[in-house]
Amino acid sequence: MNGIRERLYAYIETKRRLTLPYFLALGRWYLLAAGMGLLCGGIGAAFSHAIGAATALRAAAPWLVFLLPAAGLAIAGLYHLGGMDNDRGTNLILEGARAEGQPPLRLAALIFAGTVLTHLCGGSSGREGAALQIGGCMGSWLARRMHLATENRVMLLLCGMSGLFSALFGTPVAAAVFSIEVASVGIFQNAALFPCILSATAASQLAGLLGVRPVAYALAEPAAANGWLVLATALLGLGCAAVSILFCSAMHKAHRLYVRCFSNPFWRAAAGGGLVALLTLLCGTGAYNGAGGEAIQAALAGKAGGWMFLLKTLFTALTLGAGFKGGEIVPSFFVGATFGCVLGGWLGLGPGFGAALGLIAVFCGVTNCPLASILLSVEMFGSERLALFALACAVSYFMSGRYSLYDSQKLALPKLSLSFEDTVHMH
Helix, strand or coil, rough: HHHHHHHHHHHHHHHHHHHHHHHHHHHHHHHHHHHHHHHHHHHHHHHHHHHHHHHHHHHHHHHHHHEEEEEEEHHCCCCCCCCCCCCCCCHHHHHHHCCCCCCHHHHHHHHHHHHHHHCCCCCCCCCHHHHHHHHHHHHHHHHHCCCCCCHHHHHHHHHHHHHHHHHHHCCCHHHHHHHHHEEEEECCCCCHHHHHHHHHHHHHHHHHHHHCCCCCCCCCCCCHHHHHHHHHHHHHHHHHHHHHHHHHHHHHHHHHHHHHCCCCHHHHHHHHHHHHHHHHHCCCCCCCCCCCCHHHHHHCCCCCCCHHHHHHHHHHHHEEEECCCCCCCCHHHHHHHHHHHHHHHCCCHHHHHHHEEEEHHHHHHHCCHHHHHHHHHHHHHCCCCHHHHHHHHHHHHCCCCCCCCCCEEECCCCCCCCCCCCCCCCC
């Protein structure tokens, strides 16, 4: 009897020693991730309201677009004073997510101010690139202050990225998966899922309490019958892959062309601001300035012009290539929604449903993040047509090849093997 009791005590002690470190690690990450999420939620809410105020002020005073060259000079001056003349933006954060660098904290303040100035004066940009940079910088700074090991420092940086992205968009699951997925395509750090989702959820909840509304849209039903629906969705995904390649190429080539023509970042920013202001005057509309939320809404309601996606691509390339700040993802929403609206009508899917598919599929093509894209479709549009969104994302992801918005993004595994030779022979 004593022997059985001793073996039972030994078994319990062994289990205690095995499980205690896990519970301690769980508690530690619960506090770290939740704290990071609350910090990101507060900063994200302030950032969202600042962008909203800048956009409202520009709408009330359209002439502010003619101050865009001055805003470009101001942004270049801020980055020069911060010692970041050769700022690499989101690429620096992605390198930090692979433990290849440590983004400085001052970048968070610079991108905050630069993005608000860009939106105030009508530059065509989004806000998610700024969110990833602010969140990544905050996470990296806190990890350094706490003297965390490399793998934990990366984890906290990912929590910051997830938190700020979720605070702005109100899509915590997609934000967490996107932050983990985007740095190295094909490699997913499962261990980061718990802290990133916790951080994203906390940030989203706090931002909601502080008045930030989540991004969600009503989904129009497809007009096509079931027999044509799958093929038409695949064709739309193929078109979105082509648009993704065009969009990524425009972003990178515009920057290289600016650098070739204007080696000085001040001249580059002023010239880019002048080009965007002139293009706005020629178009006679401010629809392509800022993020373009109203145009996205109109496209999802089935109203978009045939060339809108090309003009938004041009406006965004001229803005961000010159050194203005913000991000490319919300402009890619604009591009995808307006393109999908037109192509969806041609394919018989219906303009509104085509716009929803296009928004998600182009996002997938430019970021190479199919899992995050599929989850984003659920959080934005609901799960009623999940299989069709997944199909459009799969086609866009594969057919967009190695093109990406981010130079530092790594394709760890090929998207699809083109070889049909058997590697295992059966005898």
